[in-house]
Amino acid sequence: MKVGADGVTLGAWADVSGENSVLDIGCGSGLITLMVAQRCNTEITAIDIDNQSVIQSTINVENSPWKERIKIRQTSLQDFAECTSEKFDVIISNPPFFRNSLKNPSQGRTVARHADTLPHEQLLVCSKKLLNPGGKLCIILPIAEGEDCVKIGNETGLFCSRKVNVYPNTVKQPKRLLLEFVMTETVCRKSNLTIETEIRNQYTPEYTELVKDFYLKL
Numbered sequence: 579m580k581v582g583a584d585g586v587t588l589g590a591w592a593d594v595s596g597e598n599s600v601l602d603i604g605c606g607s608g609l610i611t612l613m614v615a616q617r618c619n620t621e622i623t624a625i626d627i628d629n630q631s632v633i634q635s636t637i638n639v640e641n642s643p644w645k646e647r648i649k650i651r652q653t654s655l656q657d658f659a660e661c662t663s664e665k666f667d668v669i670i671s672n673p674p675f676f677r678n679s680l681k682n683p684s685q686g687r688t689v690a691r692h693a694d695t696l697p698h699e700q701l702l703v704c705s706k707k708l709l710n711p712g713g714k715l716c717i718i719l720p721i722a723e724g725e726d727c728v729k730i731g732n733e734t735g736l737f738c739s740r741k742v743n744v745y746p747n748t749v750k751q752p753k754r755l756l757l758e759f760v761m762t763e764t765v766c767r768k769s770n771l772t773i774e775t776e777i778r779n780q781y782t783p784e785y786t787e788l789v790k791d792f793y794l795k796l
Contacts, residue, residue: 581609583773584718584754585672587744589613590789591756591771592670592716594620599664601625601708603655603671604696608635610670613792615644622647623664627654627696655696659704669705669715673698698727702734706761714739715759724755737763747774748782 589610594600597620602611605624614622624639626632632652639648651658674696698719705715715736719727721743728738740758745751756771773785781789781796790796 581607585609586613586789586792587754587771587773587785588670588672588716588718588756590792591742592668593714593758594618594668594670597667599623599666599668599710601664601666601669603669603701603705604631604673605635605650606631606672608638608650610672611635611648611650612638612642612644614670615642615647616791620647620667622649623666624648624650625653625655625658626650627652655704656700659707662708664708665710665713666708667710667713669709669713671701671705671715671717673701673717673719698723699730699734702727702731702736702759705759706734706736709761711761713761717757717759718744718754719757721752721755724757727757731759735761737761738766739764741766741768743768743770745770745772747778748772748776 590613594614594617600614600620600622602622602624605611605626608624611622611624624635629652632650636650639645639650709715731738736759738757739760742756743752744754744756746753771784772782774780775782786796
């Protein structure tokens with residue numbers, strides 16, 4: 579789970595250009611945090627409720643060229659939103675999404691994959707509280723959960739401004755949604771992104787262009 583297509587895709591897609599502050603919710607190994615640090619000169623705060631994830635992300639950040647711009651904290655989003663006065667220009671999250679499936683024996687994997695500790699309504703409500711005016715929330719979710727989040731956002735005052743259907747390859751239906759939310763109601767820009775061709779591990783030109791700065795082999 580350290581480096582997956584969801585995290586890489588979100589980290590490369592989220593618009594962080596010209597921003598001054600970014601929050602990574604559920605930072606895990608620090609993948610998205612480090613991708614954002616590579617892409618821009620912003621200050622980044624990364625949080626995770628899981629101790630082992632915080633240890634991993636701290637080690638990875640300390641061994642990166644960007645450690646002076648990154649703060650890592652072990653906390654839940656709910657506690658962080660309650661206690662901090664900080665505001666952010668961009669919030670990014672590859673959130674847990676399984677709601678009614680069997681739990682993994684590994685507690686860390688369960689926390690990372692199941693939405694029990696971070697229901698999507700809480701993700702949106704807390705993110706709205708933590709965003710600067712004009713700020714945005716960027717997430718990736720499976721199709722059904724993503725569509726539910728769009729509905730929840732309309733009810734909580736975060737409106738979908740960009741929606742991307744992510745296809746695993748050219749012969750399958752979309753499996754993920756990339757979603758950007760803002761605090762002002764707006765027309766949602768919709769598009770598609772295909773990761774692989776019909777040949778496994780062969781990226782499409784559009785996906786290669788998106789992620790090429792983060793893979794040595796591309």
